[in-house]
Every structure is written in C-alpha cells, then in structure tokens.
Amino acid sequence: MNRQLEILQQCTEDGDAWTQEQLTKFDAHELPVESQKCCTPYVQQLKARAEEGNAEAQFLLGWEYANGEVRNYKTAAEWFRKAAEQGNAPAQRELGCMYYDGDGVAQDFEQAVAWWKKAAEAGDCHAMGNLGYYYLDNAPEAPDYASVVKWWKQAAEHGDSTAAYNLHIYYHNGESVKKDENEASRWLLRSAKLGHAQAQYMVYLDWRVNPDNNGLGLYWLLRSAEQGFHAAKEECKELEDEEGNQLINLETPGAIQFLLGVLHENGYCGLAPNAVEAVKWYHKAAQADHPGALFQLGECYEQGLLGVAVDPERANSYYRRAAELGDEEAQAKLG
Template sequence: MRGLSALLQVLLLCLASTALSQESELSLENLLEQAEADPAAAHQLGLRYHAGQGVLQNYTTAAAWFEKAASQGFAPAQNMLARYLFEGFGGDADRARALTLFRKAAQSGTPQFLFDLAKVLETDPETAPRAAELYQQASDAGMIDAQVSLGVLYQEGIGVKKDLAIARRLYEPAAEAGHARAQNNLGLLYVRGEGVAQDYERAAALFQAAAEQRLARAMTNLGVLYENGFGVPVDEERAAELYRMGGNQRAVSEGQNAAGPRIAYDARLQPPDLTEEGLETLKKAAAAGDPVALFQMGWLQTGANDTISGDMRAAARLFRAAAERGHPTAMRNLAVLYLDGLGVPQDYVLGHMWLLLAEKGGDPGSVALRVEIAEVMTSGQINEAQRRAADKPKD
C-alpha cells in the first residue's frame, strides 16, 4: 500500500499546479467573493492553497474549499478531496470516504479520475478486474499513464489473464513517446525474452532512455547489463556508477539525503568582501543584526569559501537569525540544514516549514526543493509543517 500511497502523493503534488496554470485568471479577491456560491471558484481557491500560489501553502484550508465544492457535486473537487482523505492531508485519513469520492469523480469519465480510482482498486484482488476496465477506458481516451498501468496488469496477471504480448503492445507506443516506466518495463521484457525475442541491445537502449529521466530502477537495470556485458561492452566502472546513481535516487525516494548540502547564495547580492577589513565590517554588521550580513556570514560558515573554516552549527545560528528577520534565502538554507541534519538535528518538519516561508518570501529555489522533500514526508509531517508556518509570528 505504501507504493500506491507514494504514487498518489506524487500525483497530488504535481497535478494541481497544472490545473492552476490553466485556470489562474481570477484574482484571489475575486475567488474569495465567488467561492461561497460557485463550486468551480471554491475548487480553484482550494488549488491556490494546495499549491501555495499567492498564499501560504496550507492543506487544511485547501481541504475545506475542496469539501465545499465537492459537496455541490463538482467532480474535480471530489477527486482532489479523495486524494486528501486517502493520504490524510489537511486532516485525518478516511480511505473509505476517499473511495466513495473517487467513484463519484470517476463517473464524470475524466481520464485522470478514472486512473486515480483504478490505482486504488488494483490493490484488492476482488476489485482488480474493475481497475483493468478503468485503465482501459482512460487509455482509450489517450492517457499514457493508464496505458502503461494496464500493461503492468497484463504483465503480472493482476485482474486480467497474464498476457505478455498484450503488455508489450501497450508498452511500445508509450515507450516510443518517452514514458520512462514503459521504457523500463519493455526493457525487462527484452532482457527476459518474455513476449518478445530476447534482445539485450534493445533492452540497453530502453534502460538508457529511462535512466536519462532519472528512473532509479532503469539505472540499476542498465548497470546489470554493463556489469555482465549484456548488449553493451563490459564496463564495471560504468556499472558501479549506475548502481550509485540508482541507489541515490532510491535513497531520495526513501527519505534519505543523497544529494549532500544544497546551500544557495542570494543572487541579488554582491559577493562578500573577503579582505580583512571587509570581513571585520561584515562581522560588525551581523552582530548588529543586519539580515544580509547574517546571511552572508552564515554562507561563509558553510565552507563556501576557504577564508573562513566551515562550522555548520555556526551557520545554522546565523541563518536562523537572518531567517527570523525575513531573509528568504536564509530561510531556504536553514531548511537545507534541517533536511540534511547539518549543524542541527535532522528535522523534516522544520525543514519543510522554512521552505514554505522562504517560498512565500519569494525565494525562487524553494519550490522545487519543497516538492522534492514532500514526496518522502508523511501527511502528518506536512500538515504539522504547514501549521507551524501559519503560526509563525509575522514581522
């Protein structure tokens, strides 16, 4: 169930942004005026709070607006609320009600809603055949993800009779279109000679294409080919590199830090003056509480320059002081220290909280990092981070 939960969470994190890009004409004030009576506006307002667009991201508030729109039969809100309830975002999980809402939303025939319902149903042998039907409907409507998921059911014999030839036919156009999961799965069929003639060279090309899209399983599979010389020349160094890359990608997906420090410098600022006189001036400004000076001293304490020996505990203190004074890049860097456990105890909740505040403060690099880390956090952790961000005193 964790695999399903993780997949739905990734979808939840990504798809609302797409919806927002398509329906963002109305201002926040206009949405607030219309949301009480218009379910589409209420849903749109929920998406704003879900994505943190123009507001501090808050799933509890988003859930309330999705609930309002869903109660009026608005299918997109029913589907989003179902995802929230399935994961426990913005409140307690209620998977029974989530399934009811998934079913209601799917009645609209929207391919994404059919797909989301199928992802839930395929985990139960009794409902897996219905999942296959839903994937087929979504696939017929042109949804590649559904086509690939249907291929997996045929490959594994889940809800349908196992048929590797059908699985191959489903994977091939998706792989040709650049779908990483289809490329990897089709590559495995060629490696094993299942449903196709065994072809290691073809498998290697497919794994390579998927690996270039950072699919960890494909990196590992390609590493096996290089280690054994199947379809590619024997290259143990390349194999080891791929194993490391695949392992790092898995580590990120399992909540482990594999990327190392991700400290950023504020691009709006000139580099600090590293002369003896310049450093003395910078230290005095930091001691006086200047947020820019605090930030720059924190950045230097991370070992960013050989002039000052790195001290992550000192960096954390300085970044925190700058962050408390409203410096967004300091907030982001403090978040990184919490996420990586550098100079402070590792704490994803505090890290996520500071990323939310940095994003609200206008730091451009915080969004991608927040989305990345949210994928490996529990719904309870995200809810708590959002609560703390909302409760943070405003200057």
C-alpha cells in the same frame, strides 16, 4: 517526491487557477500535507470546492480519504467517481485501483479495466502500466503477453519509468518477446531518464565498461545515489578525484545534489552545459544546507549568473547561511 505535491502538479496542467493556488501555497510551505488530521483547513477547502463540482478538488478529496491518516475508502471511491465521471484521468485511474483491490467498492476486475482504459485514453501513464500488469497477472486465461507489452510501451512512452524498466527486462531475457539487446538498452536508458533509480545504476554499470562513455556513467551513478539506491551509494564511497582523494562525502547533506549542479553547470561527464538544471540541483543542495551550494546561489543572485534574476537581498540570505555553516568564501564576502 511527496505524493500530494505530485498530484497538485498533475492537476495544474489544465490551467485550473484554484489548483495552481494550492501548488503555490505548497511551495511556500503554507499548505499542510502530512495527514488528514493535520490538514483540516486544507480538507475543508477541498470539500467546498468539491461540492461545487470542481473535478480536481473532488479527486484530491478522494485521495485524502484513501490515503490520509483517517481513512474511509467508501467515501474516497465516491469522490473519485464524481471526478472520474467528469473525465478526470487521475480519478479514473484511482477508481480503477479501488475496483481492482476491492477497497470501498466490491472487487470487480472488469470495472477496474474499464476505468483504467478511460484514464489511459486520456494519457495517464500509470493507468497504462496498470493495464500491463493486469494482462500479465489477471487476464481471464493465460497471460496476454502481447497486451502486456503493448500497454507497457504506451506507459513508458508517456513517462512511466517502471514500465520502461520492465520492457528492458523482457527484451534482455527474451521473455515473451524476441531477445533484443539494443531494445533492452533503449528501454533501460528511457527508464533511467524517467528517474528509475535501479535503471540509473544499471546504466552506470553498462557505461562503466564502455571506453567511449565520456564519463556519463558517473552522472547516472550520482542520479541513482541521489535517490538513495543502496548499491549506488556504496559505489559513490569509492570514487576518487585526480589526486586520489574521496570525490564525494555522503555524510555531507546535499553533497550529491551539489555535485550534480557542478556537472550541469560546466558540462562535465559528457553533459551539455545546462544552467536551468544546474540551478535546480544547487537549490536542492541548498535546501539540505550544503555550504557550497548556498554560496553558489548567492553568487547567482548577486551577479545574475546561470539565468537567475539579480536579487541582492536573496543573495545575501544565501551568503549569510553559507557563512553560518563555515563557508570561508561566504564569510569573506560578508566581511
């Protein structure tokens, strides 16, 4: 996911109308996001809101100065601090990172930990994960493994896929904790569900040798490959259908996303049918110009399938694009 989009989504969780407006503009491709140079109007708007005291805008402005094309870490730290002092958890986390790395401020591990703890208390999973790494690598004396596991568990439970994956490794190897394969498997699956590509591939490998996997292994393989994980993509090249034909052509843009949509729509591979997930994956495939996904969405909007509201104009736009790409069903539909 584009990092700025992720930030905007985080900032709309409290119902702030302005950040919701920014997210709407992003979705409509009206908001430049590539760099500070090419999004000057956006930065100017951020500055105006930030100077009014809006904590979300202060955080986003700090992010621009920390990560935009024209960087100024000192200014970034100043805006992060303003937002952090108002209780903005992402800003508290990022200010902690600046103290940890010594970017824009004097390096100070105590300050880094203090700000990360404030963000963690507010539920920021990445701050929790950072605390785990701190107690592993930078504790005053020897690594504090009890604190490492404590913070990684909290991070994983709040949505940090890497922390969950780390716990899988700890329990699998018996590293600083009692070896426990059940716990290792539980955290691996948690990591996969949270979107960790390597965890998804490893779940596939585990379920591939399990005769009772109900095909779920294929689902996790596709999820991993969809994120570009090399081993998963290579494995996908070997998949065949019942007739011995290649199941998925990775050279076709959107092919993986389209197949994931099919799996969710029909409840294949041990999944429960899920219209919302199916439509989500069809949209992703359509954005890559997958003809089958475009046609499928055309039918959805024409007939109100999969919980989609009927919209003839939108249906025709999908049909037209599918037809342009050579989809015969779409061509027949349009006459």
